Amino acid sequence: MSGVLRPDAGLRDSAPVDEPDLRVNRRPRIGWWVLSGVVLVLLAMFAHLLVTSSNIQWKVVGQYFFSTQILLGLVRTLELTAVSMVIGVAIGLVMAVMRLSPVAILSSLSWAYTWLFRGTPLLVQIIFWYNLSALIPTLSLGVPFGPTFFSGNVNSIITPFTAALLALGLNEGAYMSEIVRAGILSVDHGQTEAAKALGMSGRRTMRRIILPQAMRVIIPPTGNQVIGLLKSSSLVSVTSLPELLYSAQIIYDRTFQTIPLLVVASLWYLLVTSVLSFGQYYVERYCAKGSARSLPLTPLQKLRRNAGRAHLTLTRSSARS
Amino acid sequence: MQQPPLLDVRGVHKWFGHLHVLQGVNLQVARGEVTCILGPSGSGKSTLLRTINQLEQVDRGRIYVDGELIGYRPRGKKLVALPERDLCRQRASIGMVFQSFNLFPHMSTLANVIEAPVGVLRQSRDEVRAEALSLLARVGLGDKANTYPRQLSGGQQQRVAIARALAMHPKLLLFDEPTSALDPELVGEVLDVIKDLAREGFTMVVVTHEISFAREVADTIMFMDDGRVVETGSPEQVLSNPKSERTRAFLSRVL
Numbered sequence: 001m002s003g004v005l006r007p008d009a010g011l012r013d014s015a016p017v018d019e020p021d022l023r024v025n026r027r028p029r030i031g032w033w034v035l036s037g038v039v040l041v042l043l044a045m046f047a048h049l050l051v052t053s054s055n056i057q058w059k060v061v062g063q064y065f066f067s068t069q070i071l072l073g074l075v076r077t078l079e080l081t082a083v084s085m086v087i088g089v090a091i092g093l094v095m096a097v098m099r100l101s102p103v104a105i106l107s108s109l110s111w112a113y114t115w116l117f118r119g120t121p122l123l124v125q126i127i128f129w130y131n132l133s134a135l136i137p138t139l140s141l142g143v144p145f146g147p148t149f150f151s152g153n154v155n156s157i158i159t160p161f162t163a164a165l166l167a168l169g170l171n172e173g174a175y176m177s178e179i180v181r182a183g184i185l186s187v188d189h190g191q192t193e194a195a196k197a198l199g200m201s202g203r204r205t206m207r208r209i210i211l212p213q214a215m216r217v218i219i220p221p222t223g224n225q226v227i228g229l230l231k232s233s234s235l236v237s238v239t240s241l242p243e244l245l246y247s248a249q250i251i252y253d254r255t256f257q258t259i260p261l262l263v264v265a266s267l268w269y270l271l272v273t274s275v276l277s278f279g280q281y282y283v284e285r286y287c288a289k290g291s292a293r294s295l296p297l298t299p300l301q302k303l304r305r306n307a308g309r310a311h312l313t314l315t316r317s318s319a320r321s
Numbered sequence: 322m323q324q325p326p327l328l329d330v331r332g333v334h335k336w337f338g339h340l341h342v343l344q345g346v347n348l349q350v351a352r353g354e355v356t357c358i359l360g361p362s363g364s365g366k367s368t369l370l371r372t373i374n375q376l377e378q379v380d381r382g383r384i385y386v387d388g389e390l391i392g393y394r395p396r397g398k399k400l401v402a403l404p405e406r407d408l409c410r411q412r413a414s415i416g417m418v419f420q421s422f423n424l425f426p427h428m429s430t431l432a433n434v435i436e437a438p439v440g441v442l443r444q445s446r447d448e449v450r451a452e453a454l455s456l457l458a459r460v461g462l463g464d465k466a467n468t469y470p471r472q473l474s475g476g477q478q479q480r481v482a483i484a485r486a487l488a489m490h491p492k493l494l495l496f497d498e499p500t501s502a503l504d505p506e507l508v509g510e511v512l513d514v515i516k517d518l519a520r521e522g523f524t525m526v527v528v529t530h531e532i533s534f535a536r537e538v539a540d541t542i543m544f545m546d547d548g549r550v551v552e553t554g555s556p557e558q559v560l561s562n563p564k565s566e567r568t569r570a571f572l573s574r575v576l
Binding site for chain 2: 188190191193194195196197198199200201202204208209212213
């Protein structure tokens, strides 16, 4: 080995051997501490307001929180959210595949769909569907420009609930189509080629190879959309559909306890969105299968592990003393 | 050659826009033989390979595999593109191994191998499973059936990709630079598997830059440059006594 230069030899020689303790100290961050203090004071003031303000009337909040009317409204809101999300995802899938298809008519149709439903306010769309009968008084099923088999009054087919579903679902479909499209585009083209080379049809490739991988990109914004949709569903209250917000409005129109009932509705919205974000975390984890060598721990697992460690150090230190 | 060749490529042309990437390529591969395609990058080797299973469509010329015209059906004097179902059937009988492996990352190794025989050939899952396990064992990965591709090294992934192609019982195996994306010390394990397949009599077309591997395994070597076949012959002829100046220049650069 003599004559061969060892790159680490010089380093090893010059390394300080008996230097006592070379601890590194961070610069103090006074600015951050001051800012945190200010924010904490503001928060405390807000909390103080929430607790002591007589206008909130926490007693009234408690009284109505589990009232039948509010709970029925909550169920209605959940129904609206779930069904229009399903409609939205279905439309989004179809529109995304259409948008990516080489057939010009399909891709421009999909583009136009997104353009229309994303380009007009949701509130306008809700009112529009609610008043559909003013545009198309009767609806009939049959051969285009030919005989009809079934015909009905639009006002009896499009109830306020179906109008709300149509508005929310169609609008959601426009956003979902962009999300799904981004997901599909995120999958490496080599995957399609490998599937083709194995003799898989285009549909099979989409279903078995592309979409499962696209899910990783699709799920996080979709979770966001679900939460957004839950809140947007309150817009439906303008059509007197007794969902959560309108149920609260009905009560406070009678009792004039506006603020407490808005707090009731807000707390319910917050509760549901919290549950949803919790669920989203686990769905994302499930979809990340195979994407990393090992998945990070869930907060619960971290908590358990840290608790285990804390317990260990505690028992150790108590054993020492 | 009394038997017709298993792969018969006749006068194939391909344009990418204005770029004439294949300029009338001919290639015959007899059953059970191995052909290695060499040539500088951009010479059309990969494109040629990809036309054989219709990942690229040819603009002129015809390709036959086992006597069957690939991708088209003659109708009168014209050729009509096959419907997707027939294309899939033809592709299912031609195995392909890619430079970048292209394993399905959301499926375990075993699921990668099983996917197409079950989904495309409609074979029973249990039978395919047993065969897939033995194929994985054959490429030296019997203990990795339940791992996901990202947990494997490049060489291991490429061996899974080979097992995946073999599970379809292809008539013809295409390798598109199977070791170019690998670390040098992993190249050998993949080449060893391909050598085994050659010994067992698989018909293969291998695009490669590994000259010594080509010398050892190929029955025929084809040298391509600029979308044309420069010369074809036994490894001895092409590698040791190249007729063309271009082949000689290329070999002197890579050897």
